Every structure is written in C-alpha cells, then in structure tokens.
Amino acid sequence: MTTQQILAFSVIAVMMAVFIWDRFRYDVVACCALVVAVTVGIVPVDQAFSGFSDDIVIIVGSALVVSAGVARSGIVDMAIKKFFPNLNTLHTQLALLMIVVAVLSAFIKNIGALAIMMPVAFQFARKSGASPSKYLMPMAFAALLGGLMTQIGTSPNIVVSRIRQELTGESFTMFDFTPMGAILAFVGITFLLFFHWLVPSRTKQNDSLEEAVEITNYTSEVMITPLSTVLEKTVAELLKIGDGEVIANAVLRGPSRMAPFPDLILRENDVVLLEGPSKALDRMVSGGKLQLSGKPLMENGQAQADVISIEAIITQDSPLKGLSAKELALSYTRGVNLLAISRHGERLKQRLGSITLMAGDVIVLQGSRKNMPTVMQDFSLLPLAQREVLLGTRRQAFIPLIILALAMGTTAVGLAPVPVAFFAAALGMVVFRAIPLTDFYKSVDGPILVMLAALIPVSDSLRTSGGSELIAGWLGQAAATLPAWGAIGLILITAMAVTPFLNNAATVLVMGPIAASFATNLGFRPEPFLMAVAIGAGCDFLTPVGHQCNTLVFGPGGYKFSDYPRLGLPLSFLIIVVSVPALLYIWPVN
Numbered sequence: 001m002t003t004q005q006i007l008a009f010s011v012i013a014v015m016m017a018v019f020i021w022d023r024f025r026y027d028v029v030a031c032c033a034l035v036v037a038v039t040v041g042i043v044p045v046d047q048a049f050s051g052f053s054d055d056i057v058i059i060v061g062s063a064l065v066v067s068a069g070v071a072r073s074g075i076v077d078m079a080i081k082k083f084f085p086n087l088n089t090l091h092t093q094l095a096l097l098m099i100v101v102a103v104l105s106a107f108i109k110n111i112g113a114l115a116i117m118m119p120v121a122f123q124f125a126r127k128s129g130a131s132p133s134k135y136l137m138p139m140a141f142a143a144l145l146g147g148l149m150t151q152i153g154t155s156p157n158i159v160v161s162r163i164r165q166e167l168t169g170e171s172f173t174m175f176d177f178t179p180m181g182a183i184l185a186f187v188g189i190t191f192l193l194f195f196h197w198l199v200p201s202r203t204k205q206n207d208s209l210e211e212a213v214e215i216t217n218y219t220s221e222v223m224i225t226p227l228s229t230v231l232e233k234t235v236a237e238l239l240k241i242g243d244g245e246v247i248a249n250a251v252l253r254g255p256s257r258m259a260p261f262p263d264l265i266l267r268e269n270d271v272v273l274l275e276g277p278s279k280a281l282d283r284m285v286s287g288g289k290l291q292l293s294g295k296p297l298m299e300n301g302q303a304q305a306d307v308i309s310i311e312a313i314i315t316q317d318s319p320l321k322g323l324s325a326k327e328l329a330l331s332y333t334r335g336v337n338l339l340a341i342s343r344h345g346e347r348l349k350q351r352l353g354s355i356t357l358m359a360g361d362v363i364v365l366q367g368s369r370k371n372m373p374t375v376m377q378d379f380s381l382l383p384l385a386q387r388e389v390l391l392g393t394r395r396q397a398f399i400p401l402i403i404l405a406l407a408m409g410t411t412a413v414g415l416a417p418v419p420v421a422f423f424a425a426a427l428g429m430v431v432f433r434a435i436p437l438t439d440f441y442k443s444v445d446g447p448i449l450v451m452l453a454a455l456i457p458v459s460d461s462l463r464t465s466g467g468s469e470l471i472a473g474w475l476g477q478a479a480a481t482l483p484a485w486g487a488i489g490l491i492l493i494t495a496m497a498v499t500p501f502l503n504n505a506a507t508v509l510v511m512g513p514i515a516a517s518f519a520t521n522l523g524f525r526p527e528p529f530l531m532a533v534a535i536g537a538g539c540d541f542l543t544p545v546g547h548q549c550n551t552l553v554f555g556p557g558g559y560k561f562s563d564y565p566r567l568g569l570p571l572s573f574l575i576i577v578v579s580v581p582a583l584l585y586i587w588p589v590n
Helices: 003-021 026-040 055-073 075-083 090-105 110-128 133-147 155-168 178-198 235-241 278-288 372-378 399-412 418-431 437-443 446-464 467-479 484-502 504-521 527-538 548-557 563-586
Strands: 218-223 247-253 256-258 271-276 307-314 337-342 362-368 381-389
Touching: 003 026, 003 446, 003 467, 026 446, 055 110, 055 399, 055 418, 055 437, 055 446, 055 548, 090 110, 090 133, 090 178, 110 133, 110 399, 110 418, 110 548, 133 178, 133 548, 133 563, 155 504, 155 527, 178 527, 178 563, 218 278, 218 362, 235 247, 235 278, 271 278, 307 372, 362 372, 362 381, 372 381, 399 418, 418 437, 446 467, 446 484, 446 548, 467 484, 467 504, 484 504, 484 527, 484 563, 504 527, 527 563
Parallel strands: none
Antiparallel strands: 218 271, 218 337, 247 256, 247 271, 307 362, 307 381, 337 362
C-alpha cells in the first residue's frame, strides 16, 4: 500500500467511527473529514468543494422540495381518506407503503418513488401515533429492493448490462433482472415488515424553532357551503376528516346554538365552532371544502393571489388587547381576517368575532404577504417563531403531482438527466405556487446537503489513490481459490461494503470487469457474477450516504448514523444468504 492509500483508508475509517460514535452532528463530522483530507493531500485543493456541484446533492435537495410540495397540496389526505379510510395499524400502513414504493421503483427512479410516498408516510405516522422514523427507513430500503427488478430500476443494472454487452456482445434485457429482483424484494419487504422494530423511534434532529412550537387548542369557526363535502352529513363525518384531533364546540344555525351531537345533520350556512391544532383544522377545511370566517380578500376587484396565514402573539402593548374582532372589523379596516384564536389554559366556545382579545393570546391572521408586516407592526404583534401556517391559504391540488410525473417521465424516456429533471420539478413547485418561496428553502435540508457535498470528495479519495483497485486485486486473489458459490458471495459482500464510498454505479464499473474476468478464468459464465455485482451495488443498507434514497430520509426521519446498520446489517445478511443460491439456480455458472 502506498502512503496515499493508507491515508485514504485511515481518514475514511476514522470518519465512519466518529459517525457511529454520534457525539457530533453529521455535517460537522463530514466537513472536518474534508478539511483533514485536504490537509494530508488525499483530496486536491481544487477538488475540495467539487461535491457541492455533484448530481447527488442536486437530486436530494430537489427531491426534498418536490416531496414537500406534494405534501402541502393536500392530495395525500384526499387519497388516504378515499382509498384507505380504515388503514390504521402500523403493520398494514407500512406494508402498503413498501409495496407501492417497490413497484414504482421498478419502473421509475427510486428516489422519485420515495418522494411521492414520503408525505403519505407522514400522514400515516400522524394517524397511527407512531414516529415517522418507523416508516421512512423501511421505505427507503424497499425502494432499493424494488429497483433491482428491472434494467431501468437502478443505475447498477444499467451499467452491468453495458458491461455484459462489451464482454459478450449481448446485453441484459429489461426483465432479465426480474426473477432475482422479485425474490429479493419479496424476502426483503417481508423481513422489513416483521423486523421494523429494529428501527428506533426518532424525532427530526434539525427541528427549527417554528417546528418545535405547536399550539394544540386553536378555536376557529367554519361555514357549511353548497360545495362542502359534508353538506347534509353528520357532525361525526365532519370530525372524521380531522382524524380525531379536532372537536366541535357548537353548531350555529341562524339564531340557534345547538350541541354538536355526532348524529346532528349539517345544513347549508351552518356555522361550526371547532377546536384543534392548526394543521388538523387545515385538513378539515380543505378536505371538507369549508369556508373559514372572514370575507374574501380582494385587490382591485380581484382575489388577492399571494395570501398567507401567520400565527402571532398579542403583546401587552397591542391596541388589540381588550377588543373583539367584531369591534375591530379587521377585514374592512386592514384587509386581514382573523381565522383562529388560542388562549393558554382556557377553552374558547364563543364565536371568533365576539371573543375579547387578551395579551398572550395566539391568533391566526390571514392577509396578503406585502400587507402583513405592516399589520403586525401597527398592532404590536409578535410572529410565532416567524412561521406561516397552511390554514386559510390556497393550494394547488394536482399541480405538484403533474410536475413530478413530468419530471419522472422525461427521465424515463431520456429527454433529461435525473438532476436536471428534478431541479426543474423543484423550481416548478415555486413557479406554479405549489409551495411558497419561504417553504422552498425550509424544505431543502441544509445539513444533509452539506454532509453529502463534504463526503463526496473524501469518499472519492479511495478511487483516486488507487485504493479501490487494491481492494479489487485482493478480491480477485481470494475468489480464485473459492468454489462458485463462495466466489459469488465474496463479490456480493465486497460490492455491498464498497458502495457507500464509491457510489453504486462506480462500484459496478470497478468490480464488474474484475468479476467477469476471474469468472472466465475459472471457466464459469460471467452472468451470475455480474448479477452479484449489481445486487451488491444496489443494496446499500448500512449507511445514509451510499444511496440518495437513504440520504433523503435521514433528516426527516431524525436518524442517527448508527441506526442504519441496526436494520440494514441483518437485511444485508439475509440478501446475501438468499441471493447466492438463487443466482446459482437462475443463472447457472456452467
């Protein structure tokens, strides 16, 4: 081994040990490893920041934005309530998510399939009361397994097909991968379904202040309109939309105030006083097509386009203190609507307009983005952690799905590379107002992208120093003395171990020709060995950085680096045990 190779192996080994130790945040560790790698000379100075322009960083960042746009559209809630209204247990929810992700991953980019289903996972987690971490890692692994089933499902399959074409003159076809891929997907998903408990319950590691603050007892009022989906239905059916998080305090019909009994039939123009978290209220308003209090906000005779809703605290100096919304007439005097009120330790059962506001009340105001700062300043209101809420904002239901479908369609037919297509999709979410610009930047998980960008040149030092060729040489020597099943197993294990540092396509490019070469030298057909390389390169379950699917769920799932091998190591062992005999049966060596 040369000095450069020793340094490359040492830096990567120490970095991985610190990751697993988990005493420092992952992006800091990655940046420190990059600085050390540059200092000792295994990463050239002019390549130190090449990771920031790498395709993987663009793909992951864009996929996070696209996923947030799909989640914000409300289409996820609509789909769940329409097709899976009674899917309440973690096992059934997880089974559905993994099967759908795996099937989609066989035909579209697996990170796209995962991005589509991530919002569904968050909805299921809220519905079942489980942590999203219980869903996201198994889904990411299912996406990897699903990609094994077709030639276009994952990059290693495409690369290994090209290598076979160069070696034998015949490429693997679209569905040559299906028998092995289907077996591994079935075995892997079954394992994940029964052993998902190996994944600890986590909360998002990088929660911002606005995400940490949650008001759970907003009082709001809605009106039943001719377009409402709950018109002529019961109060119980209305509350079902809120998944048990919202309660009804009263139903107002003309001058009458009625108790909200579950079997009470809702009529047109009924006003329902509701109480619950803003997100649950928003789901109820959008899902039930209800009308919030206040009047339509107009500008020059047209509905205002850039309407936002903001949570704010009434201060001691606020002129709102001691007055009611009816007395203030905010809609007419300032062009804003009062949508909800929360008062600590007290349940408010009056209509919003008649509640006397007090210092410390948290209110939700709706108004135009350009007008809201002036209103906040004039009324001495403090924005709650400077966050916007969805309640009362307009959303495009199907536009995010159309944008995502176009992105994946263009990549499938080869019109655009994946990073360009996903970047354009993320931009489209903003252009077509599927996601506000402020939410765009919140959706891009900065620490994750910095970690990726710092790790890419460090990991690449294994290749540039000749370390990967050294590993390949050791592999060839060891495999030459083994029987066919041992050689295939060794290739599979090595590909799994090397993939986190070379990325899956590079692993196939390095190991594919070597595996085919010594298979020929031993008198074996190269196909099972090439398949073993593709499977090993496509099954990185041990780290969050070996595949973009693993990286995509790392931040939202709140995972630690060491969480991946807890579930991924036994899954990897199972894949090895199943793959070797299956390969020998489906692709005989002689």
